[in-house]
Amino acid sequence: MASVIEKTIRSAVTPVITAVANYNRKRLPEPNGGHPFLDGLHAPMQSEETVSAMQVTGTIPDQLDGRYLRIGPNPLKKPHSPSHHWFVGDGMAHGIRIKGGEAAWYRNRWIRSNAVSDALGEPRKPGTRNPRSDTANTNIVGIDGRTFAIVEAGGFPVELNDELDTIRHNPFDGTLTHAFSAHPHLDPKTGYSHAICYDAATQDTVWHVVVDAKGKVIREEPISVKDGPSIHDCAITENYVLVLDLPATLSMKRLIKGFQFPYDWNPGHGARVGLLPKTGSNDDIFWCDVDPCYVFHPANAFETADGKVIVDVVVHESMYAQSPYGPGGAWSRFERWTIDPETGSVDRKIIHDRNQEFPRYDERRTAQPYRYVYSVALAENDSGVFDRGGSQLFKHDLEREETLTRELGDDRYPGEFVFVPRSEDSAEDDGWLIGLVIDAANETTELQILNAADFLGEPQAVIHVPHRIPPGFHGNWVAS
Numbered sequence: 001m002a003s004v005i006e007k008t009i010r011s012a013v014t015p016v017i018t019a020v021a022n023y024n025r026k027r028l029p030e031p032n033g034g035h036p037f038l039d040g041l042h043a044p045m046q047s048e049e050t051v052s053a054m055q056v057t058g059t060i061p062d063q064l065d066g067r068y069l070r071i072g073p074n075p076l077k078k079p080h081s082p083s084h085h086w087f088v089g090d091g092m093a094h095g096i097r098i099k100g101g102e103a104a105w106y107r108n109r110w111i112r113s114n115a116v117s118d119a120l121g122e123p124r125k126p127g128t129r130n131p132r133s134d135t136a137n138t139n140i141v142g143i144d145g146r147t148f149a150i151v152e153a154g155g156f157p158v159e160l161n162d163e164l165d166t167i168r169h170n171p172f173d174g175t176l177t178h179a180f181s182a183h184p185h186l187d188p189k190t191g192y193s194h195a196i197c198y199d200a201a202t203q204d205t206v207w208h209v210v211v212d213a214k215g216k217v218i219r220e221e222p223i224s225v226k227d228g229p230s231i232h233d234c235a236i237t238e239n240y241v242l243v244l245d246l247p248a249t250l251s252m253k254r255l256i257k258g259f260q261f262p263y264d265w266n267p268g269h270g271a272r273v274g275l276l277p278k279t280g281s282n283d284d285i286f287w288c289d290v291d292p293c294y295v296f297h298p299a300n301a302f303e304t305a306d307g308k309v310i311v312d313v314v315v316h317e318s319m320y321a322q323s324p325y326g327p328g329g330a331w332s333r334f335e336r337w338t339i340d341p342e343t344g345s346v347d348r349k350i351i352h353d354r355n356q357e358f359p360r361y362d363e364r365r366t367a368q369p370y371r372y373v374y375s376v377a378l379a380e381n382d383s384g385v386f387d388r389g390g391s392q393l394f395k396h397d398l399e400r401e402e403t404l405t406r407e408l409g410d411d412r413y414p415g416e417f418v419f420v421p422r423s424e425d426s427a428e429d430d431g432w433l434i435g436l437v438i439d440a441a442n443e444t445t446e447l448q449i450l451n452a453a454d455f456l457g458e459p460q461a462v463i464h465v466p467h468r469i470p471p472g473f474h475g476n477w478v479a480s
Contacts, residue, residue, distance in 0.1 A: 002175030017256060027196045029080035037073075037326045039085035041413060041440060042470050044074040045092065051106040051466065052227050058461035060101045060449065061432065063422060066479040067162070068434050068447060070094045070415060071140040072472020076119050085261030086326035090116050091149055093164045094436075094469055096447050099480070103447075105462045111149050111158050112166035127169030128184035130154045130179075133199065134169055138182035142478035143193065144215040149420060151231060154179045154199040163167055175217035178207050182474070183297075184235040187364055192218070194241050194278070196234040203228030203250055208276055219287055223282050230319075235301035235311050236278070237367045238320045242301055242311055242339075243274035243285065246294050248319040251377060267292050272344060273339060275309060289338050290346040294319035294329070297375045299359040300366060307414070309339040312351065314359055314374060331355060332378060334396060352403050355380055358416040358474075372429055372452075373398045376414050393417060393433075395455045404455050411440040416475045419452060421479025429453045433462060434477055438468055445469040 036042070040345040073089025091111035097104040101226035110116045112125045113134045136149035136158040147171070149155040157180055159170040171180075179202075181195035191213035198206040204226060210219035223243060228250030235242040247269040271292045276285045294316040301311035313336075318329040334352040339345075355378040361370055377390030393414055408414060417435030433450040447463040 003393070020256055021258045023258075023259075025080065025083045025254060028258055030222065031325060035081045035084060035325060036323070038075070038079070038081060038084065038461075039087075041198070041438065041442045041468075042086070043468075044076075044089070044470060045108060045192055045467070048109055048348060049106070049289060049467065052104070054096075054103045054106060054466070055464040056103055056190065056461060057464070058449075058459055060098060060103065060461040060463070061422075062101050064098045064420065064432070064449070065100075066098060066477055068096045068098070068418075068436075068475065069140045069147070070472055070475035071111075071137060072470060072474075073137045074110065074472075079260075083258050083260050084325065084354055085259065087138075088260045089136070089137060091135055091151070092472075093140055093149060093156075093160060094472070095164050096463060097147065098463075101165070106465050106470070107164050109160075109164040111160075116338055117263070122203055125166050125168055126170050127158075128156060128174065129169045131155055133342050134158075137473070139474040139476070141184065143184075143211065144213065146215060147217075150180055150182055150184075152179070152182045152198065153230070154390065155459055156180065156200060158245065172211060172215050172217050176209070176220075177217075178202075178209070178220055180209060181231075181233070184209075184211060185234065185236050185366060186363065187236060188364055189238075194234065194236050196223075196231050196243050198229065198231050198243065200228065202203075204252050206231055206243070208243075210278075219279075221276075221281060223274070223276065223285065227240050227266060229269065230263045234297060235298040237301050237303045237309055237402060240275045240309060241275055241278055242298070244295050245274060245287075246271045246290075246319075247292050248294050254324060259324045261324075265294075265318045273311075273337070273343060274321060275339065284346075286341050288341070288344045290337070291348070293317065296327070297357065298361055300361050300368075300370050302367055302369050309341070310358070311337050311339065312355055313337060314375065315348075332357060334373070334375065334394075336398075351398070352394065352396060354394070356428075360416065362419050362421060362431070364421060364424075365428060370428060371417075372397060374417055374419060374433055376416060376435075377405075390414075393455075395452075406450075406456055408437055413438045413440060413471065414474075415471055417448075417450075417476055418477050420477045435475060436465075439469065440468070443468045 074092035075089040134150040147160040149298040156171040179197040179199040184193035184195040193211040208221040251264035299312040316329040338347040359375045373396040377392035395404040415436040420430040445465040449461040
């Protein structure tokens with residue numbers, strides 16, 4: 001933890017750095033060929049819409065009663081293109097309400113940060129904010145019957161109503177002291193959600209945060225790190241939380257140059273995975289070195305009978321090294337890591353060697369052995385940019401060691417698909433995969449409902465949204 005002297009020095013130096021960054025920002029050159037996350041497929045929506053009558057192809061299952069929610073950055077005003085990063089745009093939530101075999105509505109709403117409220121000429125929303133940033137744009141989840149837009153790097157959660165209007169900025173009813181994460185993981189045995197959280201302003205500490213079933217923070221355990229690592233996600237097993245301390249760290253060089261998201265690839269930081277006992281302290285964590293790489297998203301993790309820890313991850317060769325405008329690297333692939341606490345080793349096995357992201361699974365099986373993972377293809381190119389131009393979905397069968405590929409067609413680009421079980425006690429693959437697919441040629445979007453067990457078959461249902469929903473980040477099914 002930072003000492004009083006360190007905090008005093010930072011408070012004096014920060015205004016100087018900010019002034020230099022603001023000056024240099026004006027001198028940055030325009031991105032060659034336009035900004036990859038402001039144009040084309042990623043061009044922001046310009047308005048809030050409510051659609052109450054949508055065309056449906058096929059039959060929506062009667063068992064589905066809830067909302068498919070998706071969120072992502074959608075700048076309200078045109079940002080300064082040379083310094084803009086995909087991760088910092090104003091948040092916009094999208095939702096489709098499903099009930100009784102019908103699509104009741106589609107809505108999209110900007111998350112009301114102070115800047116968004118001011119730009120729309122509205123009163124600012126109440127609540128407690130991080131003074132450096134009150135934008136939430138990365139994930140949207142249901143906790144205790146409430147809906148929260150969440151973000152990493154220091155921003156607090158924002159509570160929304162069922163129709164996606166902002167209610168208040170809400171750090172879990174005042175129980176959150178430090179940062180939160182875009183990826184809390186629910187332990188189905190306890191009802192507690194676990195997250196590893198970092199604050200961009202604190203380079204020597206991250207926190208293990210636990211939120212109970214009532215949406216109250218019951219643990220914020222500090223973990224010592226260096227260099228200010230960007231830890232996007234974590235994973236949990238029966239006894240551990242996995243801390244992914246990898247070499248994408250705060251870059252003073254990019255900060256001073258004026259870039260909005262000042263993180264860069266830093267091989268000198270090293271790469272390691274920490275096994276933190278769920279109720280342990282920083283002194284109890286067991287670190288295992290791994291070859292330098294970056295992981296945004298694990299799938300599931302679990303422990304074996306002989307004490308090893310298995311975690312399945314989408315691995316990127318590097319991160320932020322080739323573009324200051326968004327994530328990117330030479331390649332990504334799906335791997336299984338076997339962590340041996342006795343030897344401190346991490347054995348890496350390639351499961352599927354194709355560019356991909358957003359691995360999801362049946363989350364009833366979190367922290368337990370499981371069989372299936374569903375992920376989204378990224379484009380196969382050498383641009384160095386995290387390109388959503390893939391047009392396939394993957395279904396990985398970990399037991400048979402095989403992968404099915406669902407082709408969606410030319411100019412059709414999927415977002416994150418989530419598994420929804422048919423019932424509380426149905427089998428692991430007995431349910432639906434639900435996600436958005438952009439039809440770029442027609443500037444429209446489909447919410448596709450697939451039968452997970454018939455992955456290559458015709459969709460169970462397709463709900464047609466009459467405009468393009470930008471790719472954004474994460475989607476979830478929130479049952480009524």
